[in-house]
Amino acid sequence: MSAEIVSIRNLSFRYNSSEILADISFSLTAGDYVGIVGPNGSGKTTLIKVILGFLEPSGGEVSLFGCRPSEFTAWRRVGYLPQKLNSFNPHFPATAREIVALGLLSRKEFPKRIGKSDDAAIDSALSLMDISPIKNELIGELSGGQQQRVLIAKALVSEPELLILDEPTTALDPEAREKFFDTLQSLNERRKVTIIIITHDIGTIGRYASRLLYLDKKIIFYGTFGSFCLSSDMTDYFGEFSQHIICHRHDAEPATSDKL
Amino acid sequence: MEILDLFTHGFIQRALIAGSFIAVLCSTLGVFLVLRRLSLIGDGLAHVTFGSVAVGLFLRTYPFYAAVPIVMLSALGILKLVEKARLYGDAAIGIVSSLGIAGGILIASIAGGFNVDLFSFLFGNILAISTTEVTISIALSIILVIVILFFYQELLSITFDEESAKVSGIRTEWINKILVLLTALTVVLAMKLVGIMLISALLILPPVTALQLARGFRATIVISSLAGITSVILGIVTSFIANLPTGATIVVINFIFFLLSFTYRRWK
Numbered sequence A: 001m002s003a004e005i006v007s008i009r010n011l012s013f014r015y016n017s018s019e020i021l022a023d024i025s026f027s028l029t030a031g032d033y034v035g036i037v038g039p040n041g042s043g044k045t046t047l048i049k050v051i052l053g054f055l056e057p058s059g060g061e062v063s064l065f066g067c068r069p070s071e072f073t074a075w076r077r078v079g080y081l082p083q084k085l086n087s088f089n090p091h092f093p094a095t096a097r098e099i100v101a102l103g104l105l106s107r108k109e110f111p112k113r114i115g116k117s118d119d120a121a122i123d124s125a126l127s128l129m130d131i132s133p134i135k136n137e138l139i140g141e142l143s144g145g146q147q148q149r150v151l152i153a154k155a156l157v158s159e160p161e162l163l164i165l166d167e168p169t170t171a172l173d174p175e176a177r178e179k180f181f182d183t184l185q186s187l188n189e190r191r192k193v194t195i196i197i198i199t200h201d202i203g204t205i206g207r208y209a210s211r212l213l214y215l216d217k218k219i220i221f222y223g224t225f226g227s228f229c230l231s232s233d234m235t236d237y238f239g240e241f242s243q244h245i246i247c248h249r250h251d252a253e254p255a256t257s258d259k260l
Numbered sequence B: 001m002e003i004l005d006l007f008t009h010g011f012i013q014r015a016l017i018a019g020s021f022i023a024v025l026c027s028t029l030g031v032f033l034v035l036r037r038l039s040l041i042g043d044g045l046a047h048v049t050f051g052s053v054a055v056g057l058f059l060r061t062y063p064f065y066a067a068v069p070i071v072m073l074s075a076l077g078i079l080k081l082v083e084k085a086r087l088y089g090d091a092a093i094g095i096v097s098s099l100g101i102a103g104g105i106l107i108a109s110i111a112g113g114f115n116v117d118l119f120s121f122l123f124g125n126i127l128a129i130s131t132t133e134v135t136i137s138i139a140l141s142i143i144l145v146i147v148i149l150f151f152y153q154e155l156l157s158i159t160f161d162e163e164s165a166k167v168s169g170i171r172t173e174w175i176n177k178i179l180v181l182l183t184a185l186t187v188v189l190a191m192k193l194v195g196i197m198l199i200s201a202l203l204i205l206p207p208v209t210a211l212q213l214a215r216g217f218r219a220t221i222v223i224s225s226l227a228g229i230t231s232v233i234l235g236i237v238t239s240f241i242a243n244l245p246t247g248a249t250i251v252v253i254n255f256i257f258f259l260l261s262f263t264y265r266r267w268k
Helices: A044-051 A096-102 A116-128 A144-156 A174-190 A202-208 A225-230 A232-238 A240-247 B002-006 B010-035 B041-058 B063-084 B089-111 B118-122 B131-160 B162-167 B172-194 B196-213 B217-242 B246-267
Strands: A004-015 A018-029 A033-037 A059-064 A078-081 A162-166 A194-198 A211-216 A218-223
Touching: A004 A044, A004 A194, A018 A044, A018 A059, A018 A194, A018 A218, A033 A044, A033 A174, A033 A202, A044 A059, A044 A162, A044 A194, A078 A144, A078 B162, A096 A116, A096 A144, A096 B131, A116 A144, A144 A162, A144 A174, A174 A194, A174 A202, A202 A211, A202 A225, A202 A240, A211 A225, A218 A225, A218 A232, A225 A232, A225 A240, A232 A240, B002 B217, B010 B041, B010 B131, B010 B172, B010 B196, B010 B217, B041 B063, B041 B089, B041 B118, B041 B172, B041 B196, B063 B089, B063 B172, B118 B196, B131 B162, B131 B172, B162 B172, B172 B196, B172 B246, B196 B217, B196 B246, B217 B246
Parallel strands: A033 A194, A033 A211, A078 A162, A162 A194
Antiparallel strands: A004 A018, A004 A059, A211 A218
C-alpha cells in the first residue's frame, strides 16, 4: 500500500462564526490526481490553505507526508501555485527567469543560493512552459497568460512530489490551457507526481484527473469523472440538463465504464 | 577651489560618510518596503522616533539611546498587529504612528518643555552628526550588506509573494522581523540626516527612481543605492554652498532624480 501524501479526517474550519468546511475526509497516495471543483465560496482555497498549514483547522486531522502541516519542513516535496495571479506588484522588477528560480529555494540549505548548477532545471521549466524566449523580460511587462506560465514554471521547477495548483488556467488561452493539462498528465503518469488542482472547469479536469472532489463546504462528491456523470445524486444536485452539459461537452471525454 | 576646501572640514567629512551609508541603508531597505506596499512604515516609525526622542529628553538621556529600543519594539508591534489583529499594513502603521506622535506630545506637555528643542529633531542636522553616529551608520550598513548577501533569495521570494515563500520553506516571520528591525534602526539614524518629517522620502524616492530604470532585482537595489548616495552627497554640498537646509535639499534632489528617470522611461 502506498504511503499517504495527504490525509484528511473529519476536517472542519470555521472563520468567526461561519462554517467554511465541515466533516471533510479523504486521502491521497502517490500518483493520485484530484480536481477540486465547486462554486465560489465553497471552501476550495481554504482547504488548500489548511493542507499547506497557512490556516489551522477548527477540528479534525490533517497530515502532509505524514506530518502535521504546522510541523512540516520537507517543502522540497511540494510545489504550489497560489490563486491570485495579480497578488504581486505589477511593477515587480524581477525577470521571468529570476521568478522561476525562486521555485528552487525549497531544495536549498542556508545560505540559499541559485547558481550555475541550477541552470538546467530552470531552463527545463522555462522550456516546458514555452517561455524560454521571454525569460529575460520583467514579469510585470508580460501578459496575464505569460505571467501565469511563469508562475506555473516556478511551481514545477523543483520537480515536487506533490503539486498544488489553485486555478492555474484562468489567464491561459485555450491552446496554452490544453498544453498545460497535457504537461500535468505527463508529470502524473511518468513521474507519479501527485496533483491537487482547483478549477471551475469540471468538463476539462474530468478528462485528466483520476478523481473529482466536488466541494460545497462539505464533500458533495468524491470519485471518478465517470461515476460523477452516472451518479443519480449528482443528477439530483445539478439537475439532469446541467449534468449532461458538464459530462458531454464537445471536448469532454464521454463517461464510460472504464473511468468508473 | 572653494568646493574642494569644503571637503577638508571634519564635520563635512563626517556628514558625507554617514550620509552615504545611511543613504545605502534607506535605498536598499526601501526597495523591499516599496514593493511590499510598506512604504509608509518609514513615516510611521519616524513618528514613533519623535515620541521616543521626547522620552529620551524626559529621562535626560541621549535621545538616540531611547529611540533605538522604542522604535524597534514599535516596528515589531506593527508586524504583530498585521498578523494577530488581521489589519492591513497601512492601518497598523497608522495606529503605531499616531500613538508615537501622541506619546511625544503628551510627554513634552507633562515635562513642561525641554531645554533642547524637541522640534529641532523634525528637520535633522547632518552637519552636526557625531563620530559615534558615523560609526553606527557604518556598522549598520555592514550588517545590512551581510543580511542581504545571506538572505537575498529569501528576501526576493518574500517580496514577490509571501505565501509561496512559505511553501519554499522560508521562515517568513523571521525574515520579516529582520527587515523591520533593520528599518527601525535605519529610521533612527536617518533622523539626523533629513529629520523625522522627511525620512520616508529617503526610503521611497531612490527605490521608485530605480524601478523606472532597472531590469532585474539586483539592478534595482544597485541603482537605488547609487541614486540615494548621489542625492545625499549632492544635497550636502549644495545646501552648504547655497545655505539651504540639508535634509530638504537632499529630498528635492531625490525627487529630481525620480522625475528624470520617469521622463527617461517614458521617452526612451
